[in-house]
Amino acid sequence: MHRREFLKFSGAGMATTVLGGVGLIGWQPRAHAVTVNKTFYINQGVATMIDGTDVFFKGFSSSPGVVNVPGELITTDTGKALQEGDTVNMTIHNTLSTTHNFTIDGVVNKSIPARQSLSFSFVVNKWGSYLYYDSRNAPYNRLVGLHGGMAVMPKGSSNQLYPGSLTFVQQYCWIFSEIDPVWHDAVRQGRTPSTAYVPRYFTLNGLGGRPPGAPGAHDPNIDAITDPRSALHGHIGTRTLVRMFNVGMADQSVHAHGNHMEWLTLNGQIRPDVWKKDCLYLDGKMGRIDSIYPFEVPPDSWPLAKTSTYPMHLHTEMSQTAAGGYYMFGAMTDIYFE
Numbered sequence: 262m263h264r265r266e267f268l269k270f271s272g273a274g275m276a277t278t279v280l281g282g283v284g285l286i287g288w289q290p291r292a293h294a295v296t297v298n299k300t301f302y303i304n305q306g307v308a309t310m311i312d313g314t315d316v317f318f319k320g321f322s323s324s325p326g327v328v329n330v331p332g333e334l335i336t337t338d339t340g341k342a343l344q345e346g347d348t349v350n351m352t353i354h355n356t357l358s359t360t361h362n363f364t365i366d367g368v369v370n371k372s373i374p375a376r377q378s379l380s381f382s383f384v385v386n387k388w389g390s391y392l393y394y395d396s397r398n399a400p401y402n403r404l405v406g407l408h409g410g411m412a413v414m415p416k417g418s419s420n421q422l423y424p425g426s427l428t429f430v431q432q433y434c435w436i437f438s439e440i441d442p443v444w445h446d447a448v449r450q451g452r453t454p455s456t457a458y459v460p461r462y463f464t465l466n467g468l469g470g471r472p473p474g475a476p477g478a479h480d481p482n483i484d485a486i487t488d489p490r491s492a493l494h495g496h497i498g499t500r501t502l503v504r505m506f507n508v509g510m511a512d513q514s515v516h517a518h519g520n521h522m523e524w525l526t527l528n529g530q531i532r533p534d535v536w537k538k539d540c541l542y543l544d545g546k547m548g549r550i551d552s553i554y555p556f557e558v559p560p561d562s563w564p565l566a567k568t569s570t571y572p573m574h575l576h577t578e579m580s581q582t583a584a585g586g587y588y589m590f591g592a593m594t595d596i597y598f599e
């Protein structure tokens with residue numbers, strides 16, 4: 262997965278903020294476990310938002326010279342999803358003057374002191390969709406960008422999320438987040454935010470949308486609607502698993518148009534029934550959902566539509582804006598029936 266440029270920042274001595282690789286996930290069922298090597302740099306930088314506001318971020322980044330928000334998906338060395346039993350050898354270089362940690366709930370929690378490096382290993386024992394994040398100074402370190410995703414397939418599975426699940430043929434990762442620039446600035450100054458939470462930007466895999474005609478519209482490097490890591494592409498029958506995460510504070514309702522989604526899991530637990538739903542309720546504060554977008558012929562279309570484009574958006578109105586007024590610059594993407 263190539264890293265994509267987010268929003269260039271200018272500011273002496275700080276790194277450029279870029280997107281980490283998340284999105285369409287490849288995988289290859291294996292009879293054996295593998296060991297994966299991953300290196301992150303905890304960096305910080307400033308990105309310029311659509312309205313010209315400079316916002317401070319920290320990120321688990323893939324090289325010293327960039328800030329990745331979100332961090333790259335943790336994958337095998339060939340970029341594939343992990344499988345149960347795999348071992349991750351992690352090295353983290355904390356370039357900052359503050360202590361941070363690397364946490365995957367139920368899997369690993371390691372503290373990396375200021376300006377130090379730490380190597381450690383962990384085993385992924387159970388299929389699922391995981392967030393890695395910095396749980397220190399909660400929720401602020403997570404909110405300012407120290408988060409990313411990890412996909413774990415069950416052992417030997419070619420098409421199921423867990424033994425017996427409905428099947429799929431491709432998978433994506435959607436990480437939703439929110440940005441309150443005042444809170445980010447407090448973290449930059451080493452203070453605990455003391456103001457009410459007022460998110461001003463809403464992102465999917467680090468990007469907001471750009472409506473047709475707006476600067477940057479259709480540019481996959483800056484437009485969440487066309488970013489190939491986020492936009493779903495398929496033909497009729499390309500059943501697509503979407504692993505959704507909500508790093509932000511607000512509960513969200515994820516609405517995909519065209520098809521209902523098959524709702525498999527909520528917050529890491531298999532749901533007792535698979536509901537086919539237009540809107541999925543994604544809890545704030547690290548809510549997780551796995552669901553399948555089936556790429557069926559939309560049942561209400563006439564004539565029956567086999568090729569078309571439909572939106573996916575969140576149902577809180579503010580989440581569809583940026584900077585309190587730019588409509589359609591928020592957390593959304595498109596679904597392409599090709």
Ligand SMILES: [Cu+2]
Binds near residue numbers: 516517574576
């Ligand atoms: Cu809707």
